[in-house]
Amino acid sequence: MPLLHIAQLSKRYGTDKYALDGIEFTVDTGEFVAIIGPSGAGKSTLLRCINHMIPMTSGDVFFNDTSTKALPAHTLRTHRTQIGMIFQHYNLVNRLSVIENVLHGRLGYKSTAAGVMGWYSTAEKQQAVEILQSLGLSDHMYKRCDQLSGGQKQRVGIARALIQNPKLLLCDEPIASLDPSAAKIIMDTLKDINQRLGITIIVNLHQVDVAMRYAQRIIGINSGKIVCDATPHDLTPTIIHQVYGSEAGELILDFGEQHAQA
Amino acid sequence: MQSTTKIILRPWNAATLILRTTIISLIVITGYAFTTFNTRGVDFWAGVDMLGSNFQALLLSPQLKNITFVTMVHNLFITIGLGFLTTIFGAAIALGFALLAAQNLAPRWLTVIIKGLTAFIRAVPTVLWVLIFAVSAGLGSVAAVLGMTFHSAGYLIKAYAESFEEIDHGTIEALKASGANWWQIVFQAVLPSSATALLSWTFLRFEINFSTAIAMGAAAGAGGIGYDMFMASGYYLNLHEMGAFTYAVLAFAIVLEAGATRYKASLSK
Numbered sequence: 104m105p106l107l108h109i110a111q112l113s114k115r116y117g118t119d120k121y122a123l124d125g126i127e128f129t130v131d132t133g134e135f136v137a138i139i140g141p142s143g144a145g146k147s148t149l150l151r152c153i154n155h156m157i158p159m160t161s162g163d164v165f166f167n168d169t170s171t172k173a174l175p176a177h178t179l180r181t182h183r184t185q186i187g188m189i190f191q192h193y194n195l196v197n198r199l200s201v202i203e204n205v206l207h208g209r210l211g212y213k214s215t216a217a218g219v220m221g222w223y224s225t226a227e228k229q230q231a232v233e234i235l236q237s238l239g240l241s242d243h244m245y246k247r248c249d250q251l252s253g254g255q256k257q258r259v260g261i262a263r264a265l266i267q268n269p270k271l272l273l274c275d276e277p278i279a280s281l282d283p284s285a286a287k288i289i290m291d292t293l294k295d296i297n298q299r300l301g302i303t304i305i306v307n308l309h310q311v312d313v314a315m316r317y318a319q320r321i322i323g324i325n326s327g328k329i330v331c332d333a334t335p336h337d338l339t340p341t342i343i344h345q346v347y348g349s350e351a352g353e354l355i356l357d358f359g360e361q362h363a364q365a
Numbered sequence: 366m367q368s369t370t371k372i373i374l375r376p377w378n379a380a381t382l383i384l385r386t387t388i389i390s391l392i393v394i395t396g397y398a399f400t401t402f403n404t405r406g407v408d409f410w411a412g413v414d415m416l417g418s419n420f421q422a423l424l425l426s427p428q429l430k431n432i433t434f435v436t437m438v439h440n441l442f443i444t445i446g447l448g449f450l451t452t453i454f455g456a457a458i459a460l461g462f463a464l465l466a467a468q469n470l471a472p473r474w475l476t477v478i479i480k481g482l483t484a485f486i487r488a489v490p491t492v493l494w495v496l497i498f499a500v501s502a503g504l505g506s507v508a509a510v511l512g513m514t515f516h517s518a519g520y521l522i523k524a525y526a527e528s529f530e531e532i533d534h535g536t537i538e539a540l541k542a543s544g545a546n547w548w549q550i551v552f553q554a555v556l557p558s559s560a561t562a563l564l565s566w567t568f569l570r571f572e573i574n575f576s577t578a579i580a581m582g583a584a585a586g587a588g589g590i591g592y593d594m595f596m597a598s599g600y601y602l603n604l605h606e607m608g609a610f611t612y613a614v615l616a617f618a619i620v621l622e623a624g625a626t627r628y629k630a631s632l633s634k
C-alpha cells in the first residue's frame with residue numbers, strides 16, 4: 104500500500120534555479136529508503152517538502168492517498184504529527200532534560216495551554232520511559248542534553264520522533280556528525296524501528312556503503328532530479344558515478360561486501 | 366641571501382591616516398587648552414590640595430548629620446525600589462514585544478517596525494523621557510517611573526530579541542516538524558534556551574536603572590537617596606554626609622553584583 108506519493112514536486116528558493124525539479128516516486132508502508140546525492144542536490148529540500156517545513160513551488164505530496172498541497176493550519180499540525188524527523192545536529196533543547204526533550208514529540212497532539220505549561224499525561228510519560236529504555240538511555244533520563252555524547256543525543260532525537268507514533272520517519276543525514284561505532288548504533292536502531300515497528304523510513308545519506316547495507320531501495324538525486332531508483336543489488340559503480348556526476352575512480356567506494364554476496 | 370628592503374608592518378591607508386591625525390590633533394588641543402584656561406587667580410597646586418582634602422572628607426570620615434541612619438537606609442530602598450520597579454515593568458513589556466521583534470519568530474515586516482520604534486526610544490536619553498512624561502504627570506516619581514520604564518523596555522526589547530535570534534534554528538525547526546505551534550515552541554524551546562541571556566540583560570539593566578534612579582532623585586524630584594545627596598551637596602554643603610550616602614550606594618552595588626554573579630552561576634550549571 105503506498106504511504107507516500109511524490110507527484111511532479113518542484114521547489115525553487117526565490118528566483119534561484121530549481122532545487123527540486125519534477126521529483127516523482129512512491130514509497131510503500133514499511134519501506135526503508137535511502138536518498139543519496141552530492142552536496143546541494145536537494146536531499147534536505149525534498150525531506151522538508153514532505154512535512155511542509157518549506158512550501159513546495161509546484162506538484163503535490165500525497166500522504167495516505169490524501170493531497171497535502173493546501174493544508175489549513177490545523178490539519179498541517181496533524182499531518183506533521185504523523186511524520187517524525189531526525190536531524191544531523193540532533194536539534195534538541197540543550198538546557199532541558201532528556202525526558203523533557205523526548206516529550207516534546209507529543210506537543211503536536213496537545214492543546215496550546217497544555218503544551219506551553221508542559222503538562223503531559225501519565226500514559227505519555229510512561230511511553231517516554233519505555234522508549235528511552237528500548238534505546239538504552241534509561242540511565243540518562245534526567246540528565247541535561249548538553250551532557251550527552253553525540254550518539255546519545257541522536258538517540259534522544261530518535262526517541263522524540265518515536266513518541267509521535269509516526270507512520271514515517273524522515274532522517275536528514277543522521278550519522279554525518281558521528282564516529283563509526285556511534286553511527287552503526289544509530290543505523291541499527293533505525294533498521295530495528297523499521298522492522299519491529301513497521302515504520303517507514305526515508306534517510307538522506309552521504310555514505311553510499313551505509314545506504315547499500317541498510318536500505319531496501321536507493322534513490323539518487325542530482326541537481327534536483329532523480330537519477331536512479333534501484334535496490335542496493337542493482338546499484339553499480341557506473342550508476343553511482345552518474346549520481347555524483349563524477350568520473351570513474353574519483354570516488355571512495357566500498358562494494359566488497361555487497362557484491363561478494365551477489 | 367639578505368634582503369635589504371624595509372618590511373612595512375602597517376602600510377599607510379585612509380584609516381590609519383585619519384586615526385593618527387585625530388590623535389595628534391587631540392594632543393595639540395589638550396596642550397593648548399591647558400595653557401589658556403582662565404584660572405581666575407586660583408593656584409593650581411592649591412586646587413589640587415583642596416581636592417585632596419575634599420576627598421578625604423568624603424571618603425575617610427563619612428558621617429550623617431541631617432538624617433538618621435534608618436532614614437538613609439529607607440531612602441536607599443526607595444531608590445532601589447524605583448530601579449527595581451522600572452526594570453520589572455520594562456522587562457515584562459519587553460518580553461512580549463521581543464518575541465515579535467525576533468526574526469526567527471515573527472514576520473519580517475513586524476520585526477522591522479518594532480526594531481525601528483525601539484531604536485527611536487533608545488536614541489532619546491532616559492532623562493529626556495522622564496522630562497517628556499513630566500509634562501503630563503508633573504515632575505516627580507510618576508514621571509520617573511514612566512520615563513525609566515519606557516527606556517528600559519526599548520533597551521530590553523532589543524537585547525531580548527537578539528538573544529532569541531541567537532538560539533539554534535534547528536531546535537525551532539525540530540519542534541515545528543513534530544507539530545508544535547508557535548506558543549508551544551516559544552515556551553518549550555525559545556525561553557528555556559535563552560533564559561540565562563535574558564537574566565543577564567535584566568540584571569545589567571537593573572544596574573543601569575539603579576544609578577539612573579539616584580540621578581532622578583535629584584533631577585526629577587523622585588525622592589530616595591538621590592534627593593538626600595542633592596540636599597547634602599547643594600544645600601547643606603556637607604561632604605561627610607555625602608560620603609555616608611556614597612558608601613551606602615556602593616554597598617548595595619556590591620551586593621547586587623555578587624548576587625547577580627551567584628544567581629547566574631546557579632542557572633548555567
Ligand SMILES: Nc1ncnc2c1ncn2[C@@H]1O[C@H](COP(=O)(O)OP(=O)(O)OP(=O)(O)O)[C@@H](O)[C@H]1O
Nearest residue numbers: 116117119122140141142143144145146147148149
Ligand atoms: N533556505 C534556502 N534558501 C535558498 N536556497 C537554498 C535554501 N536551502 C537550500 N538552498 C539551495 O537549494 C539547493 C539544494 O539544497 P539542499 O540543502 O536541499 O541540498 P542537500 O542535497 O541537502 O545538500 P547537502 O548534502 O550538502 O546537505 C542548493 O543549491 C542550496 O543552495
Ligand SMILES: [Mg+2]
Nearest residue numbers: 146147148275
Ligand atoms: Mg542537506
